[in-house]
């Protein structure tokens with residue numbers, strides 16, 4: 001049957017509308033899929049950012065926690081060192097020579113006169129609880145190069161625990177070369193002393209230092225000593241020693257100075 005012209009137009013119009021509708025529907029689906037993709041991507045980004053923030057918070061909290069723990073441990077160690085020292089002073093004031101360990105400022109000043117590059121071990125006499133030992137290590141002297149001579153058995157136990165690679169000798173530093181016999185394979189690059197020298201007569205102090213220069217130290221190496229006194233703790237007249245002295249280290253109780261002795265003719 002032949003179609004009328006108006007019927008054909010009507011069909012064409014309907015066909016045109018349905019293809020437009022189909023295209024529109026297709027576009028809408030694509031847009032919806034794009035939108036869903038964007039939403040999923042945005043969710044992933046948000047999740048990644050959240051993990052990063054959580055991670056940073058966890059890291060920072062961890063770091064803070066370990067800093068607080070370290071500070072608490074240090075404070076505890078300092079407190080117990082102070083208590084140990086005070087007990088040692090009560091038991092034997094003359095031998096301990098101070099009511100508290102040296103401050104890190106005095107300890108660092110002592111260590112500053114040791115050349116870490118110089119050959120040979122570093123002999124520390126009267127290390128106590130080890131503040132000067134710590135400063136020597138901080139200065140760059142390998143712990144294994146340290147020979148520590150301490151009279152008190154309690155301090156020796158503590159030093160062995162604290163500095164396991166150092167050589168700790170429980171003995172009398174005033175008989176220095178005898179006490180070091182068998183431990184000193186090379187001559188030393190420095191003797192660092194915290195002994196309370198003024199508790200000994202001048203002749204005994206002189207003997208100690210002369211023994212160190214004759215039998216323990218390398219030529220040119222220093223004997224380093226701190227003191228709270230205003231005069232040289234080592235008698236200098238006729239000693240053949242030259243000396244230099246630091247300014248007062250005020251951040252120590254009581255304030256102290258460091259004397260560095262060397263042979264005038266090494």
Ligand SMILES: C[S@@+](CC[C@H](N)C(=O)[O-])C[C@H]1O[C@@H](n2cnc3c(N)ncnc32)[C@H](O)[C@@H]1O
Nearest residue numbers: 095097098101102126127128150151172173194
């Ligand atoms: C003034 S404290 C110094 C301790 C540590 N160096 C400081 O600066 O805190 C003196 C130290 O020398 C030790 N000492 C005293 N006479 C000694 C001796 N004859 N031989 C070895 N050590 C001695 C004491 O036991 C004490 O530990």
